[in-house]
Amino acid sequence: MDYQLKYITPDIKLSSYEDKLFKTEVVFDHHMLVWFISGETKIIQADESHVFRQGDIFLIPRNQLATIINYPKDGLPHKSVVMHLSTDRLRDFYAKLDVKPKVVSTPKIVRFGNHPLLKSCLASLIPYFDMQEEAFPENIASLKITEAISILRTLDMGIDDVLANFEEPHKIDLATFMERNFMFNMPLEKFSYLTGRSLTTFKRDFHKVFHTTPQRWLTQKRLELAHYQLSKNNRKPVEVYLETGFENLSHFSFAFKRHFGYTPTTLAEGGR
Structure with missing residues (x-):
């Protein structure tokens, strides 16, 4: 580049x-x-x-x-x-x-x-x-x-x-914040900071709310959003992966097929 x-x-x-x-x-x-x-x-x-x-x-x-x-x-x-x-x-x-x-x-x-x-x-x-x-x-x-x-x-x-607002993020409802922001591929440290928690407290509170790890939950939510965009909004895989938190198209395609059993291209072309 x-x-x-x-x-x-x-x-x-x-x-x-x-x-x-x-x-x-x-x-x-x-x-x-x-x-x-x-x-x-x-x-x-x-x-x-x-x-x-x-x-x-x-x-x-x-x-x-x-x-x-x-x-x-x-x-x-x-x-x-x-x-x-x-x-x-x-x-x-x-x-x-x-x-x-x-x-x-x-x-x-x-x-x-x-x-x-x-x-x-x-x-x-x-x-x-x-x-x-x-x-x-x-x-x-x-x-x-x-x-x-x-x-x-x-x-x-x-x-x-x-x-003129110099306040730092205060402790907020974790479930509401994560449901609104899961598509952003940020380090967990950033998620914890923006919810007003230390990383340790964030992971502990997350498990209490979602009964799984942040990484697993985030991947599943991003794949579900990508599936919706492809099937309901007729988006292309090259457009969707950019907006659902994946690093590149090949990683997105691999994770999508592993989760759903078929590729995002198959879904976008009406194969499912």
Whole structure:
């Protein structure tokens, strides 16, 4: 994969790649402000999906499970500028303000279209990625991030409820969370963190609720979802495996046949 990732600071990066497809499943530790220069991205969450294209600007809240599928488009590489809005920077920003954020149980991705103020802020970073030897001054980076936060607050009156909320995940109902998020192929450590548990407590509570191990339950649930997508929604195996938590098509096909006794291609072609 022809992939390039350039950082001008730990919080500001430019990503670019020209391969046909790049998929990752993530939980971001920081809020992510993204501007697409070219390419296309599909972001799949438990309750909704988004497609972003050239020019789109959006904010992904931290601690949200998501499957991200990136594509080149119209002969151009998938290219984006990404700004991390870290908790430390946001604490510094909001320390000067009297803001009391409302509790948002599951913050949503926020779209800003191709707003000229945000575009101008993020586009101004492009020349700095070409600097070979000079370090990007921290004071300028700080000013740029502060500018971006100020613009976000101008465009969205409710954004403080997301950006000024510094709470860590608290202990939540494990069954409800896992039923909504099983399709994300994340380490168990991430699942345990997002449910407000240590890994040991997560495994213990999981067995009490589901009477099996997390790995076995997750595989079965993902295969059942894939079967539904193939049989009821007429999806193709190459589309389904990406959205149901499998690493690659061959592993998905092997696990599917072992569980159901026939291949996903057979099912998709109406053989079952």
